[in-house]
Amino acid sequence: MKNLLLVLAVAVAGLLTSCFEKPESTALPENYTIVTTCTMVTDMVANIAGDKAQVVGLMAEGVDPHLYKPTRDDLVTLSKADVVFYSGLMLEGRMADSFARMGRQGIPCYAVTELLDQEYLLEPDDFDGHWDPHVWNDVAAWISAAKAVGQSLAEIDAANATTYQANTAAYVAELEKLDAYAKKSIATIPEKSRVLITAHDAFNYFARAYGIEVKAAQGVTTESEAAVSDIQQLVDFVVSRDIKALFVENITSDRNLQAILEGAKAKGHKISIGGELFSDATGPANTYEGTYIGMIDHNITLITNKLGGTAPAKGLNGKLSAH
DSSP states (O other), X not given: OHHHHHHHHHHHHHHTHHHHSOOOOOXXXXXXXXXXXXXXXXXXXXXXXXXXXXXXXSSOTTOOTTTOOOOHHHHHHHHXXXXXXXXXXXXXXXXXXXXXXXXXXXXXXXXXXXXXXXXXXXXXXXXXXXXXXXXXXXXXXXXHHHHHHHHHHHHHOGGGHHHHHHHHHHHHHHHHHHHHHHHHHHTTSOGGXXXXXXXXXXXXXXXXXXXXXXXXXXXXXXXXXXXXXXXXXXXXHHHHHTOOEEEEESSSOSHHHHHHHHXXXXXXXXXXXXXXXXXXXXXXXXXXXGSHHHHHHHHHHHHHHHTTXXXXXXXXXXXXXXX
């Protein structure tokens, strides 16, 4: 099975080669169209493109990019794009054929994660042959992604390169503040309680970047299933470590977490759901949490306060809704 996954990964990489090739700078129409995939990419690209392009996101808030399959309308939207940006690292695995088709049509496609060094990337045991795609949960990695977007837009639309460079610099400055806030906040959680338990394994980069242990009922992809033995092991872990809160996610069912909750309570351990994290999609549209910065600010602030640390209730920028 591992060998089969590796062969499939190589085959998909070959299909996408044309998408990765950088076209020469061309004259784009005024207010040209960029099509994006998941909401984190959509928000970042919109910040960097500014008023030079119309950014159209295919996925709405709360949509699981692991399982997303483009509709006929999506394919029409993609075919009309001047540029396409997606996260990459097989996050949008069911869209691989669509990206390859766009490349063959001469539409430049860019993975925002393309500048990340392989030494940085994680390869979970249950995802052999693929990298863990959840890099946005480490803000430093998303800074690299923002620079990749700015660089790509400057290459394809050289006439507006200065604008893209300025927008990238401004956005990166905000991300650097967010990264510092994450490190400072998570560090206030008592060491014994510095454990994040979630529905699926989306926070490995977050764990490494900010010094918190992470446990999940499901694997890296939401297509995986949690075994009964996995649930029981997590119940025992929660009790032994005196964990007080579990966190649901906005894209997955809380069924497995409820099983952990009930198992812990059956052992006489008091535990509750600490709140909802935004894992693979941002929060509601037209809200602060509906932006990438708001999404991560929400997660950091909620995790910190529910696990016994100290963070301002309204978050880094004072814009969070009440938890």
